[in-house]
Amino acid sequence: KDKFLLYKPEAEGVQFVKSHNTSRTCHHCGHIKKELKVKTRKWTYTNCGKTHDRDINAAINILNRWFNGDSLKKH
Template identity: 45%
Template sequence: MGTQEWYGRKFVQIDKFYPSSKRCSTGGCGHRMDKMALEVRTWTCPKCGTKHDRDINAAKNILAAGLAVFPVERR
């Protein structure tokens, strides 16, 4: 039994090439930057104008990808 099972969680692995830090996490936008150097830490979406911290944006996109596979059950 894995740790996630002990706590009643599921482990979801996303594709390592998923552009989580280059895709706008703003609802309804989803614009993807074609190229972005690794040293770029913040960027502004050219489609919706939202300013993103690269790591926080990636975390939001990874969470959304996991929830798309295993949606949260409502009680």
């Protein structure tokens, strides 16, 4: 959000979504792997067996949160 405000203050229609746990939450089953370390970039969830890239998983979760109407105040 801070980088957006710095570089694109004139942009309209941007929706912000809470990013908390988006890289730790499996976008397939919803399980949160709380013990996941920041330097771990790929892992397999024991809950569903899916393997995720941390950044791609977070992007999918952010998109899903926006799609489900969980966006924050418009800027």
